[in-house]
Amino acid sequence: MSKNRQIVLVKKPEGVPTPDNFELRQAPLPEMPAGGVLCRARFLSLDPYMRSQIAGRHPSGTVAPGEVMLGETVSEVVRSDAPELPAGRLVRCMGGWQGYSAHAAGEVQLLDEEITPPCHPSLALSILGMTGLTAWAGMVWQAEVREGDCVLIPAVTGAVGSAAAQFCTLHGARVIGIAGSPEKCRFATESLGVAACIDRRSEDIGARLGELCPAGIDVYFDLIGGSLLQTACSHLANHSRIVLCGLMAEYNRPERDPGPPPGLLIAKRAVVSGLVVYDYEPRRQEYLGRCLPLLGDGKIRQREDISQGLESAPEAFCRLMRGENFGKAVVAL
Amino acid sequence: MSKNRQIVLVKKPEGVPTPDNFELRQAPLPEMPAGGVLCRARFLSLDPYMRSQIAGRHPSGTVAPGEVMLGETVSEVVRSDAPELPAGRLVRCMGGWQGYSAHAAGEVQLLDEEITPPCHPSLALSILGMTGLTAWAGMVWQAEVREGDCVLIPAVTGAVGSAAAQFCTLHGARVIGIAGSPEKCRFATESLGVAACIDRRSEDIGARLGELCPAGIDVYFDLIGGSLLQTACSHLANHSRIVLCGLMAEYNRPERDPGPPPGLLIAKRAVVSGLVVYDYEPRRQEYLGRCLPLLGDGKIRQREDISQGLESAPEAFCRLMRGENFGKAVVAL
Numbered sequence: 001m002s003k004n005r006q007i008v009l010v011k012k013p014e015g016v017p018t019p020d021n022f023e024l025r026q027a028p029l030p031e032m033p034a035g036g037v038l039c040r041a042r043f044l045s046l047d048p049y050m051r052s053q054i055a056g057r058h059p060s061g062t063v064a065p066g067e068v069m070l071g072e073t074v075s076e077v078v079r080s081d082a083p084e085l086p087a088g089r090l091v092r093c094m095g096g097w098q099g100y101s102a103h104a105a106g107e108v109q110l111l112d113e114e115i116t117p118p119c120h121p122s123l124a125l126s127i128l129g130m131t132g133l134t135a136w137a138g139m140v141w142q143a144e145v146r147e148g149d150c151v152l153i154p155a156v157t158g159a160v161g162s163a164a165a166q167f168c169t170l171h172g173a174r175v176i177g178i179a180g181s182p183e184k185c186r187f188a189t190e191s192l193g194v195a196a197c198i199d200r201r202s203e204d205i206g207a208r209l210g211e212l213c214p215a216g217i218d219v220y221f222d223l224i225g226g227s228l229l230q231t232a233c234s235h236l237a238n239h240s241r242i243v244l245c246g247l248m249a250e251y252n253r254p255e256r257d258p259g260p261p262p263g264l265l266i267a268k269r270a271v272v273s274g275l276v277v278y279d280y281e282p283r284r285q286e287y288l289g290r291c292l293p294l295l296g297d298g299k300i301r302q303r304e305d306i307s308q309g310l311e312s313a314p315e316a317f318c319r320l321m322r323g324e325n326f327g328k329a330v331v332a333l
Numbered sequence: 334m335s336k337n338r339q340i341v342l343v344k345k346p347e348g349v350p351t352p353d354n355f356e357l358r359q360a361p362l363p364e365m366p367a368g369g370v371l372c373r374a375r376f377l378s379l380d381p382y383m384r385s386q387i388a389g390r391h392p393s394g395t396v397a398p399g400e401v402m403l404g405e406t407v408s409e410v411v412r413s414d415a416p417e418l419p420a421g422r423l424v425r426c427m428g429g430w431q432g433y434s435a436h437a438a439g440e441v442q443l444l445d446e447e448i449t450p451p452c453h454p455s456l457a458l459s460i461l462g463m464t465g466l467t468a469w470a471g472m473v474w475q476a477e478v479r480e481g482d483c484v485l486i487p488a489v490t491g492a493v494g495s496a497a498a499q500f501c502t503l504h505g506a507r508v509i510g511i512a513g514s515p516e517k518c519r520f521a522t523e524s525l526g527v528a529a530c531i532d533r534r535s536e537d538i539g540a541r542l543g544e545l546c547p548a549g550i551d552v553y554f555d556l557i558g559g560s561l562l563q564t565a566c567s568h569l570a571n572h573s574r575i576v577l578c579g580l581m582a583e584y585n586r587p588e589r590d591p592g593p594p595p596g597l598l599i600a601k602r603a604v605v606s607g608l609v610v611y612d613y614e615p616r617r618q619e620y621l622g623r624c625l626p627l628l629g630d631g632k633i634r635q636r637e638d639i640s641q642g643l644e645s646a647p648e649a650f651c652r653l654m655r656g657e658n659f660g661k662a663v664v665a666l
Contacts, residue, residue, distance in 0.1 A: 059600060225595045244595045258591030262558045262577045265592070266607035267392060274599035 004029050006068045007097035007313050012054060016252045016321050022069070022314035030102035037085050038102050039075035041095045044310070045125035046071065046317045046329035047159070051251040059276070069097035069313075072130065074111065074121050085110060092124050097313050099333065112288070119295065120304075126159050126328035127295060127302040133287050134245065134277040135163035138221055140171065141280070142273050143241040147172030149218040152209070152232055154178040155248065156188045156197060157303065159328035164221050166300040169193035173219070176212050178205065178228070180323045187326075191301065200228075209235040216240065216268075225249045226257045233260035236268040245275040252321060303327030337362050339401045340430035340646050345387060349585045349654050355402070355647035363435035370418050371435050372408035374428045377643070378458035379404065379650045379662035380492070384584040392609070402430035402646075405463065407444065407454050418443060425457050430646050432666065445621070452628065453637075459492050459661035460628060460635040461621060467578065467610040468496035469620050471554055473504065474613070475606050476574040480505030482551040485542070485565055487511040488581065489521045489530060490636065492661035497554050499633040502526035506552070509545050511538065511561070513656045520659075524634065533561075542568040549573065549601075558582045559590045566593035569601040578608040585654060636660030 004027045013021045032038045052058035053070055061070050073095030077087050082105035085091065093108040095101040111124055119128065126132060138160075139145045151168045155161040156177030165175045165188065177188040177197035185197035198208045205228065209217070216237025222229050226249025233242070250257055265272060280287070294300045305327040307316040313331045320329045337360045346354045365371045385391035386403055394403050406428030410420050415438035418424065426441040428434035444457050452461065459465060471493075472478045484501045488494040489510030498508045498521065510521040510530040518530035531541045538561065542550070549570025555562050559582025566575070583590055598605060613620070627633045638660040640649040646664045653662045 057596075222595065229595060244599045247596050247599070250596070256594040256596050258593070259595050259598070260592050261589040262555065262562060262592050262607075263390075263580050263583070263589050265605065266577045266580070266609065269607045269609055269612060271607075272598065272605040274595075274602045274604075276599065276602055279602060 002029065003027070005099045005310055007310060008068050009054060009063050009065050011065055013252075017051065017054070017318050019314040019318055022317075024311055027098075029100055032079060032081065032102045033104050035081050036102060036104045037077050037082055037091070037108060038079040038100060039073075039091060039093060039095060039108065040078045040100055041073040041075045041098065041310075041333045042090070043074040043122040043125055044071050044095070044097060044313060044331040044333060045073065045129070046313065046320050046331060047131070048246060048248055048251055048320065050317065051321055052247070055251070055254070060278070070094060071096055072125060073101070074124050075101065075108075077108075081105075090121055090124075092129065097310065099310060122304060122306070122330050122332070123295075123302055125330055126304065127163055127300065128288060128291060130277055131159035131328060132163045132291055132302075133280055133284055134160050134275070135167055136287050136291065137277060137280040137283070138243040138245055138275050139164050139167050139219070141283075142243050142275055143219045143221070145171045145173050145219055149173040150213050150215065150237070151175045151219040151221070152178070152213070152217045153194075153221050154200075154224045154228055155246075155323075156192065156194060157184040157326060158223070160223055160245070161221070162188075162192055162303060162327070163300070165192045165194050168219070170294070170299065176209070176217075184326060187303070191303075206231045206234065213237075219243070221245065223248060229257075230260055233264050233270075236264070236270055238268055240268055240270045242270060242272040243275050244272060248323075304330050306330045306332050308332050335362065336360070338432045338643050340643060341401050342387060342396050342398050344398055346585075350384065350387070350651050352647040352651055355650075357644055360431075362433055365412055365414065365435045366437050368414050369435060369437045370410050370415055370424070370441060371412040371433060372406075372424060372426060372428060372441065373411045373433055374406040374408045374431065374643075374666045375423070376407040376455040376458055377404050377428070377430060377646060377664040377666060378406070378462070379646065379653050379664060380464070381579060381581055381584055381653065383650065384654055385580070388584070388587070393611070403427060404429055405458055406434070407457050408434065408441075410441075414438075423454055423457075425462065430643065432643060455637060455639070455663050455665070456628075456635055458663055459637065460496055460633065461624060463610055464492035464661060465496045465624055465635075466613055466617055466620050467493050467608070468500055469624065470610060470613040470616070471576040471578055471608050472497050472500050472552070474616075475576050475608055476552045476554070478504045478506050478552055482506040483546050483548065483570070484508045484552040484554070485511070485546070485550045486527075486554050487533075487557045487561055488579075488656075489525065489527060490517040490659060491556070493556055493578070494554070495521075495525055495636060495660070496633070498525045498527050501552070503627070503632065509542070509550075517659060520636070524636075539564045539567065546570075552576070554578065556581060562590075563593055566597050566603075569597070569603055571601055573601055573603045575603060575605040576608050577605060581656075637663050639663045639665050641665050
């Protein structure tokens with residue numbers, strides 16, 4: 001363990017990133033701060049917001065050329081000056097795209113023992129982590145989804161979308177999904193409880209929404225922005241709720257798309273709210289208390305798209321940004 | 334009282350309406366329905382939404398060429414088949430732009446005696462009527478304005494804006510107004526409790542907002558849409574609330590403007606909600622219970638822009654649509 005392997009950004013991509021925007025390099029092991037820990041990454045989370053960090057417009061941080069990519073990891077404590085974080089324990093931390101990371105004790109969260117067995121520890125990066133919390137906060141806390149709601153969820157087999165779809169179904173809602181292939185659509189209807197799933201690459205979304213949601217959409221979980229947000233807003237029911245959470249349509253582009261016409265929102269008495277998951281950090285335990293039994297009872301599931309080895313991260317991230325992942329993108333190290 | 338004078342729309346305006354889009358005509362007195370009332374208009378309310386009715390895109394109704402303009406009136410019952418609506422009493426009804434209107438008993442609301450003395454009965458069309466209810470619903474019920482909020486209110490000397498500004502000030506908020514002349518700005522700061530007022534015809538609104546709201550806008554009451562909505566959204570505070578209520582910027586145009594970029598709303602965790610005042614009809618008495626004492630105690634005021642005679646309505650409406658009214662536009666008949 002004398003060297004640290006890292007993936008650095010070498011060049012800001014224009015448009016969809018390609019693997020040659022990144023480079024694997026060797027660096028010395030990081031210095032452990034006094035009272036802190038040295039961690040070895042076991043799983044690295046890949047998420048669309050990272051594209052936004054590269055573009056320099058994400059509140060969580062910026063990655064400039066020459067810098068190691070940021071990212072959340074499930075890591076193992078390998079050296080510790082912090083009695084509450086003994087070597088050998090798994091933690092959740094912002095380890096980044098690298099083999100080893102060093103942290104002050106307050107910067108890492110010990111994984112509850114209950115999260116490891118029976119669950120795979122990588123789930124702390126998805127359904128038991130940020131993407132699950134995002135889905136719950138958006139649908140249950142912000143949109144207050146309820147029995148009988150018609151809910152539209154794009155990227156429905158993705159990390160946030162698949163969790164959201166299952167939570168909405170469990171709350172008695174009828175979920176319409178959108179996904180990028182017939183295989184994903186089939187998974188959504190067969191395994192996520194989605195009532196119907198629109199293939200965005202081959203179907204006319206507006207026309208299908210008219211057929212599938214004749215009384216309008218009560219809740220739209222916007223993970224996309226762009227023209228899909230406009231289309232969804234043309235099919236709203238009165239008193240509908242739109243949770244703005246992701247911008248997949250514009251992460252790869254420098255421009256920012258406008259939102260739906262205000263006249264449309266007035267006519268439908270719609271409520272649109274922005275969601276930043278960091279705001280819900282204080283409620284993470286409350287969320288886990290709701291989610292763990294559901295997962296334990298097999299009432300919800302998490303599909304993962306796991307690639308092997310740190311060197312696979314650039315291509316896996318590029319696949320994610322092309323919408324080609326199928327489930328939560330994770331790198332096993 | 335043998336003839337009914339009416340203002341009819343003769344031609345759909347393109348852009349800002351002009352008086353020759355309207356015509357005064359004589360018609361027979363309307364037939365009183367069995368069990369109903371015949372009313373003589375005393376005051377007619379002029380409101381920007383009427384432009385939208387002419388354009389055929391308002392939920393409350395459409396006015397086509399050849400038809401009498403719609404509008405709310407304070408009218409006097411002159412003949413009655415309804416014991417609860419005796420002749421001589423004042424009512425609020427959708428009398429339209431005409432001298433006489435006939436209604437089923439359920440279509441007119443008796444004005445509380447308390448509204449007449451000490452108040453001028455025309456106030457039932459503004460602060461004690463729809464525009465006041467709109468302002469209260471938007472700021473108090475939807476935005477939940479509170480002590481210390483920085484609130485931006487455009488058209489701040491208009492009917493809805495002036496009520497909203499006063500309600501917000503009474504709730505401990507700091508109100509920044511926008512108005513269309515130095516005289517209106519002075520009125521806003523001297524008589525409506527507005528902390529500062531931006532002259533939209535001579536000042537750079539974005540630059541002024543940066544100076545006046547360095548910590549951002551907590552509440553924006555959008556009566557305008559268009560570019561002002563975009564500008565306001567570039568100056569939001571975290572967890573801000575935007576109430577979408579009017580579209581003055583696009584009433585005179587066929588196009589619909591887009592809304593603010595969703596990325597902006599996400600970053601600020603903003604909540605945007607559409608307001609249709611008809612939804613608050615069941616809470617009108619509750620509102621009056623709050624407003625009447627404030628009005629009686631002189632804590633709020635209502636400036637009116639009253640024109641005389643039915644024949645003055647077209648030009649008064651055109652002035653309103655050019656933003657040249659100063660206070661609630663009302664026609665005294």
